[in-house]
Amino acid sequence: MTTNDSPVTEEELHAYVDGELPADRNEAVVAWLSAHPDQAALVGAWRTQADSIRARYGAVANEPVPDRLQLDQVMKQGRPSARSWAAVAAAAVIAFTLGGTSGWMARGASGVAPTGFESFTADALDAYKLYVVEVRHPVEVPGSERAHMTQWLSKRLGADLRIPDLQVIGLKLVGGRLLPGPTGAAAFYMYEGASGERFTIYCAKAKATETALRFKSHENSAAFYFVDDKVAYVVSGPDDREALEKVTKSVYEQVDKTGARKS
């Protein structure tokens, strides 16, 4: 393969065009091309393609970078300022308040700290974005095995979980999977509506007993976050707050019912 007189492969021709050919094969390829004009024409065509691509797009790199892509602008988006975050969160609390609103702000140090909440929600949103586009394998366990999944995930999380039934609002359980969470295992359920819209619930054990509802939207996705009975839930979906709130309300009512039953 690396000897000088072995036949030249098509892969080597590509490597030759792209400057990836080992030096000791260069001579063989050049000789091969001079003896095979059709192959030489092909190599020429590939080079022309590359030149055209560079001619068409190369200059983009010399354009001034727009303001919104300046790093200081981007940093503001990446780390929302406390003020804008508080405004969003406050609005969420007003829109839809769950019991025990004195919840986590007061518990900050001992319970789920705000940063914990942020990263937890970010993890959930990442999981949402990762799996919501997955067509073939969005879940590990199909929704038809709800009982088994409830048992399995409850065991892994060490919490008595209940997988909400959202048929009433037109969402079918696609299934669920186990994911790494901030402090151990997290359970992840996916639901799908009639027109293919997907919502996910990400939950894991939390230190806080209860929190108020929080809302976060990011890159076309949005999430509601709350803690009930020491389990944190993040309900994620497309960035349509009204629709997501409806789903979250339904989820909350069902998981809270579980809590009520236990006590």
Add this chain to the structure above:
Amino acid sequence: MGTFAQNVEATIPALRRYARALTRDSDIADDLVQDTLVRALRSEHLFHGGEIRSWLYTILTNLNRNRLRSLARRPSMSSIEENDAPDMAGPEAGGRDIQRALATLVEDQRSALLLVVLEGLSYREVAEVQGVPIGTVMSRLARARVQIKTYLDGERPALRRVK
């Protein structure tokens, strides 16, 4: 501004170039770059040395793949061609031809070809960016070149089985 941010910043023009060629739409391209930068800055703690440039290309490539997948989930299956209206910015017919030719490629092939010929990444780097073996990169590259040549030669795209 630390070294990490400086390195990220230095890569922005190249990311814009790659994104423009990848999407053939300047707004979508800059959106992708913006999302890439946000994610990179947010994930700085996940970056453990190595080539920042390759890492940024990886993020951008993945984000674009996600974008196309979510478009593809919508009823209209023509989404991939959505951005392929002739671009007014391409004055010469030659520019427009290569743009249309790129539009006919499968996303992974387009990305492989652009990373090699436009961004100058090595096959190994492209393999890392795409998360596939080098052999797969090379076969994507080969298929992309066949497809572009077929398109530019004015033939109907050939259904060609490739090893």
